[in-house]
Amino acid sequence: MKLTLLMTFLVIAGVGSVTLLSIQRERISFRADLEEQANAQLDSLSVAGSDLLYRLQLSGLQNLINSLSAKQTINTAWVYDSTGHLLVTKGTSSDYSVDLDPFGSKIVGSNDTVYEWQNAKLVAGKAVSLGRQIIGAFGIELSTASLETKLASLRDEGLSVALFASLVALIIAIGMSRTLTEPLRVLTTATQQIAQGDLSHTIAVTSNDEISVLARAFNAMTIRLQETVQGLQQRTHELQLSEIELRKSKEIAEAANYSKSAFLASMSHELRTPLNAVLGFASILHSGMVKDGAVLSPSQLELLKKIELNGRHLRDLINDVLDLAKIESGRMTVTITEDRPETLLNNTVDAMRSLAINKGLELNLVFLQDAPEVVLCDTRKLQQIVTNLIGNAIKFTAQGEVCVEVGASGLDYWQIAVRDTGIGIPEDAREHIFDKFQQVDTTDRREYEGTGLGLAIVKGLIETLQGTVKVQSALGNGSTFVVRLPQRLDRRGV
Numbered sequence: 001m002k003l004t005l006l007m008t009f010l011v012i013a014g015v016g017s018v019t020l021l022s023i024q025r026e027r028i029s030f031r032a033d034l035e036e037q038a039n040a041q042l043d044s045l046s047v048a049g050s051d052l053l054y055r056l057q058l059s060g061l062q063n064l065i066n067s068l069s070a071k072q073t074i075n076t077a078w079v080y081d082s083t084g085h086l087l088v089t090k091g092t093s094s095d096y097s098v099d100l101d102p103f104g105s106k107i108v109g110s111n112d113t114v115y116e117w118q119n120a121k122l123v124a125g126k127a128v129s130l131g132r133q134i135i136g137a138f139g140i141e142l143s144t145a146s147l148e149t150k151l152a153s154l155r156d157e158g159l160s161v162a163l164f165a166s167l168v169a170l171i172i173a174i175g176m177s178r179t180l181t182e183p184l185r186v187l188t189t190a191t192q193q194i195a196q197g198d199l200s201h202t203i204a205v206t207s208n209d210e211i212s213v214l215a216r217a218f219n220a221m222t223i224r225l226q227e228t229v230q231g232l233q234q235r236t237h238e239l240q241l242s243e244i245e246l247r248k249s250k251e252i253a254e255a256a257n258y259s260k261s262a263f264l265a266s267m268s269h270e271l272r273t274p275l276n277a278v279l280g281f282a283s284i285l286h287s288g289m290v291k292d293g294a295v296l297s298p299s300q301l302e303l304l305k306k307i308e309l310n311g312r313h314l315r316d317l318i319n320d321v322l323d324l325a326k327i328e329s330g331r332m333t334v335t336i337t338e339d340r341p342e343t344l345l346n347n348t349v350d351a352m353r354s355l356a357i358n359k360g361l362e363l364n365l366v367f368l369q370d371a372p373e374v375v376l377c378d379t380r381k382l383q384q385i386v387t388n389l390i391g392n393a394i395k396f397t398a399q400g401e402v403c404v405e406v407g408a409s410g411l412d413y414w415q416i417a418v419r420d421t422g423i424g425i426p427e428d429a430r431e432h433i434f435d436k437f438q439q440v441d442t443t444d445r446r447e448y449e450g451t452g453l454g455l456a457i458v459k460g461l462i463e464t465l466q467g468t469v470k471v472q473s474a475l476g477n478g479s480t481f482v483v484r485l486p487q488r489l490d491r492r493g494v
C-alpha cells in the first residue's frame with residue numbers, strides 16, 4: 001500500500017513539475033516574441049510617421065494609428081510630442097493634453113524601446129528622432145490574451161497527462177505490489193513463524209525471479225535448521241541418558257567406597273583386639289611375669305622379640321588403615337581444645353627424640369617470634385600429624401638434623417615446618433606421595449620400611465582441621481613439609 005501511494009505521488013510530482021516548467025518556458029518565449037513584435041511595430045510607425053510628427057500633422061498621425069486597428073493584438077496606440085505630451089490616441093479625434101504624460105516622458109527620455117508589462121497587456125514605446133533631435137514618440141498597447149489562452153490549454157493538458165499518468169502509476173504499483181510485496185509479506189510471515197520455533201513452515205515457490213531464489217534459500221535454510229535442531233535434541237537426549245548413567249555409577253561407586261571404609265573400620269577394630277591380646281601376652285612372657293614359668297632360653301627370647309616387633313608393626317598398620325577408613329567415610333570426629341603450641345610441640349618432639357638419637361641425628365624445635373601463644377585445635381590429631389612427619393624425616397635422613405620450626409602464617413593462620421637433611425624427594429614423585437600406598441621406592445629391595453599410608457593420613461587429618469600441607473624438596477639435600485592451620489579452629493567449619 002505504501003509503495004502504491006509513493007509511486008502515484010512520484011508520478012504526479014513528476015508530471016506536475018514538467019507541466020509547470022513548460023508553462024514557464026512558454027511564458028518567457030511568448031514575452032520575448034511580443035516584445036519583438038512591439039518593437040517592429042514601433043519601428044514601422046516611426047518610419048511611417050516621422051515626417052508627420054516633425055510637422056505635427058495631428059490628423060495624419062491620427063489616421064496612421066487608427067489604421068493599426070487591423071492588427072488584432074494592438075489594443076490601442078498613442079503619439080507623443082518631443083516633450084512627452086500626449087498628442088493623439090487611437091480612435092479619438094484629438095487628445096492633446098497640456099499635462100505631461102508619465103509614459104510619454106519616459107519614452108522620450110530613453111534611447112531604447114521602453115516595455116512595461118501590466119496585467120494581461122504589454123505597453124511599449126519608442127522615441128522618434130531626426131538626426132540627433134527627438135521629435136516625438138509612439139506608444140502601443142498589445143494584448144496578452146492569446147498567451148493566457150495558450151497557457152490555460154497547456155495547464156489543462158498537463159493536468160490531464162498527470163491524471164492519466166497517476167492512473168497508470170496506480171495500476172503499475174498495484175501490479176508490482178502483487179508481484180513484489182506479496183512474496184515479501186509471505187517471507188516475513190515465514191520468518192516470524194520460524195522465530196517462534198515453528199520449523200515446519202515452508203514457502204511455496206511459484207516463479208524463477210529473485211524472490212523465488214530467496215524463498216528457495218529460505219526453505220533450504222529451514223530444513224538445515226530443522227536437521228540441526230533434531231541433531232541437538234538427539235545429542236541432548238544422549239547426554240541426559242549418559243548423565244543419568246554416570247550419576248548412577250557415581251552413586252554405586254560412592255556406596256561401594258563407603259561400604260569398603262565401613263568394612264575396613266570394623267575389620268581393623270576386630271583385628272586390633274586379638275592382636276593387642278597377643279602383644280600383651282608376649283610382653284608378659286618377655287618380662288617373665290608368668291606364674292610357675294620357666295626361664296626362657298636366649299633363642300626363645302629372640303623369637304619372642306620378633307613376635308613383639310611384627311605384632312607392633314601389624315598393630316601400627318591396622319591403626320593406619322582404621323584412621324584412613326575413618327577419614328574416608330567422614331567419621332573422623334574433631335575435639336577442639338585451647339592449647340599452647342609450645343607445650344604441645346615440645347612434648348611431641350621429646351617423644352621422638354630417642355628415635356633421632358638412635359640414628360645420630362639432631363632434633364631441634366624452633367619457635368619464631370610471631371608464633372602464636374595459644375591455638376584452638378584438635379591436640380591429638382595435631383600430635384599425630386607432627387609425629388608422622390618427624391618420623392618420616394628421621395626415617396629418610398642418614399645424617400644431619402631434623403628441625404621443627406613454628407611461626408605465624410598470615411593473620412589467622414600458623415604453620416609448622418618439618419625440615420630434614422635427608423635423601424629428598426624427586427620432583428615427579430612429589431605430587432603422588434600424599435596418595436594412599438604411594439612410596440618413592442617401590443622395589444622389592446627397598447631400604448625403608450613403611451606402608452605408604454602415613455602421608456595420606458597426614459593430609460586427610462590436616463584437611464579435617466581446615467589446613468593445608470605443602471612439600472619442598474631438593475633430591476639428596478633434604479625435604480621440608482609445611483603444615484598451615486587456622487589459629488582458631490571453628491567447629492562450624494569441621
Ligand code: ADP
Pocket residue numbers: 392393396420422423424425433438439440441449450451452453454455456479
Ligand atoms: P611410608 O610409610 O612409606 O613412609 P608415607 O605416606 O609416610 O609412607 O610416605 C610416602 C613416601 O613419601 C615414602 O615412602 C617416601 O618415599 C616419601 N617420603 C615421605 N617423607 C619423606 C621425607 N621426609 N624424605 C624423603 N622422602 C619422604
